Amino acid sequence: MNDIISCDYLIIGGGAAGCIVAKRLAERTQGKVILLEAGRNDEADEAALYLDCLDQQDEHYDWGYVAKTVEYGGGFSIDYARAKMLGGCANHNDCAFLAPLAGDLERWRTAGADNWSARWMERCLQRLDKQIRVESSPVGTDLSQAFIDAAKRMGIAEKDFRQNPGSGTGWFPLNVEGRLRQSSSVCYLHPLNQLPENLQVITNCHVQSLVVDNNKVSAANTDLGRIRVRGETILSAGSVNTPQILMLSGIGPAQHLRDMDIDVVHDLTGVGANLMDHAAANITFELYQESPAWNLTPCESTLLMRLGQQCGDPDILFHFVLRLREKYVSGNSFKHVAHGVKIAPNVARPRSRGSVKLKSPQIGVAPEINLNYFSDPEDYDMRTMLGALRIAREIGNSDSLKPYFKREITPGLEVMSDRNLESYIRETCETVYHPAGTCKMGRAKDADSVVTPDLKVKGIDGLRIADASVFPDMVSVNICNTVMMIGEAAADLISGEYKLG
Numbered sequence: 321m322n323d324i325i326s327c328d329y330l331i332i333g334g335g336a337a338g339c340i341v342a343k344r345l346a347e348r349t350q351g352k353v354i355l356l357e358a359g360r361n362d363e364a365d366e367a368a369l370y371l372d373c374l375d376q377q378d379e380h381y382d383w384g385y386v387a388k389t390v391e392y393g394g395g396f397s398i399d400y401a402r403a404k405m406l407g408g409c410a411n412h413n414d415c416a417f418l419a420p421l422a423g424d425l426e427r428w429r430t431a432g433a434d435n436w437s438a439r440w441m442e443r444c445l446q447r448l449d450k451q452i453r454v455e456s457s458p459v460g461t462d463l464s465q466a467f468i469d470a471a472k473r474m475g476i477a478e479k480d481f482r483q484n485p486g487s488g489t490g491w492f493p494l495n496v497e498g499r500l501r502q503s504s505s506v507c508y509l510h511p512l513n514q515l516p517e518n519l520q521v522i523t524n525c526h527v528q529s530l531v532v533d534n535n536k537v538s539a540a541n542t543d544l545g546r547i548r549v550r551g552e553t554i555l556s557a558g559s560v561n562t563p564q565i566l567m568l569s570g571i572g573p574a575q576h577l578r579d580m581d582i583d584v585v586h587d588l589t590g591v592g593a594n595l596m597d598h599a600a601a602n603i604t605f606e607l608y609q610e611s612p613a614w615n616l617t618p619c620e621s622t623l624l625m626r627l628g629q630q631c632g633d634p635d636i637l638f639h640f641v642l643r644l645r646e647k648y649v650s651g652n653s654f655k656h657v658a659h660g661v662k663i664a665p666n667v668a669r670p671r672s673r674g675s676v677k678l679k680s681p682q683i684g685v686a687p688e689i690n691l692n693y694f695s696d697p698e699d700y701d702m703r704t705m706l707g708a709l710r711i712a713r714e715i716g717n718s719d720s721l722k723p724y725f726k727r728e729i730t731p732g733l734e735v736m737s738d739r740n741l742e743s744y745i746r747e748t749c750e751t752v753y754h755p756a757g758t759c760k761m762g763r764a765k766d767a768d769s770v771v772t773p774d775l776k777v778k779g780i781d782g783l784r785i786a787d788a789s790v791f792p793d794m795v796s797v798n799i800c801n802t803v804m805m806i807g808e809a810a811a812d813l814i815s816g817e818y819k820l821g
């Protein structure tokens with residue numbers, strides 16, 4: 321492959337984290353920085369830039385992945401949207417923008433994010449807040465207000481989540497200005513013709529593999545040619561594609577690489593393992609009337625709560641969604657309704673772990689994504705979801721929502737026992753698209769970790785990872801804000817602005 325260009329810092333993937341790493345490194349170093357993005361330029365693309373315009377599975381903006389919900393025992397495949405454009409998934413997500421909870425970051429430190437101090441994380445979040453505009457109390461519909469009122473009737477406090485993170489109910493803060501998304505491409509890179517001189521953004525450039533010479537990454541092979549790197553390469557291709565690129569480069573679990581006929585460069589068992597996601601189950605309701613017209617997004621309000629009376633971080637994250645796009649299955653019969661809504665709880669900190677594996681040594685072949693929902697040996701995830709569905713049902717039957725809700729569609733009032741509800745959850749579970757942890761951060765001696773707390777890939781020089789794949793544990797809230805925080809943190813570590821311990 322011909323060399324086409326060279327640089328000091330190469331960032332692969334212009335998504336939520338990658339755009340931030342690229343911009344900050346260009347600002348803070350003299351080195352030449354190149355950001356490569358496989359997808360299209362979002363700058364003049366209204367569908368990408370304005371909230372609720374894009375079909376998330378549109379093949380022009382998405383990798384078109386599918387994922388298996390459960391590895392064994394009746395799993396099925398679901399569409400697993402992963403954006404392919406500058407801005408990444410932050411340009412086709414729902415813009416719910418919640419900061420990680422202090423308890424989440426505390427758990428990260430326990431899990432091996434040594435010296436990721438609360439004070440440093442706070443600084444990274446403050447820098448984000450200066451860059452990204454957030455609508456903290458968007459004007460919502462009466463129906464979403466009724467959901468909030470129903471939660472309040474259960475004794476949950478209403479709050480502004482920007483001021484006061486943690487358990488409570490209220491409006492989702494949204495990273496939008498007007499309808500314009502505040503993704504990291506919009507807020508850090510646009511306008512592209514005014515970038516720092518030492519930063520080059522190349523879109524429609526698909527990275528196929530890394531070149532490792534004498535244990536150091538020296539270049540990336542792309543469909544446009546080979547790009548040489550004098551300094552560091554930073555993988556920011558997201559929780560599915562970052563492990564895929566590593567494995568295609570011979571870095572990953574040795575046996576799996578041999579099975580794929582790939583020469584092993586470095587045996588690293590954690591690559592593609594530990595996949596975490598916020599699985600969703602739905603209780604759906606038919607409305608007496610058409611769903612009210614929402615202003616910004618159909619998912620306006622939320623509830624974060626802890627099951628039972630114990631104090632501590634919430635263990636369920638609810639989304640109240642003002643539309644039903646899917647067909648709902650109950651038993652074997654499809655039920656269609658004209659007007660419906662859903663209350664969709666997620667297990668906030670799931671214990672089940674899935675995987676991303678290669679299906680082929682070819683870059684063009686989608687990897688195998690196995691979400692492995694509800695598989696943890698203690699059955700914590702299923703027990704939590706059962707409790708969450710019962711609460712969702714209670715909310716749906718509350719006096720606040722009764723005037724709007726004609727009937728429960730799914731699972732339906734005939735599905736009452738834990739056993740039947742559990743089958744319903746396994747048969748109909750969905751995702752809110754929060755994959756994380758597939759190259760998790762941990763201590764050097766933790767065999768499952770892929771990067772050490774400085775985000776360096778273990779055993780390979782000149783290579784770091786900065787995206788959702790490094791999460792050592794799941795955060796209790798929607799993850800984009802945390803991923804962007806990782807972008808800021810990575811830039812601190814690489815530029816030497818922050819030194820770990």
Ligand SMILES: Cc1cc2nc3c(=O)[nH]c(=O)nc-3n(C[C@H](O)[C@H](O)[C@H](O)COP(=O)(O)OP(=O)(O)OC[C@H]3O[C@@H](n4cnc5c(N)ncnc54)[C@H](O)[C@@H]3O)c2cc1C
Pocket residue numbers: 332333334335336337338356357358359376401402403404405406407408409410412413414415416417418525526527528556557558559561562565752753754755786787788789798799800801803
């Ligand atoms: C439909 C949907 C709704 C969501 N809603 C919310 C929400 O409301 N709130 C929230 O907090 N989170 C939400 N999320 C999750 C959130 O957007 C993601 O977790 C976050 O964007 C992940 O950031 P990332 O940097 O890890 O990866 P991404 O943002 O996915 O960026 C990765 C980038 O790398 C590029 N890339 C991949 N492979 C290559 C390659 N080989 N060569 C070059 N480039 C490559 C991709 O095209 C992509 O642009 C949602 C996600 C989806 C999909």
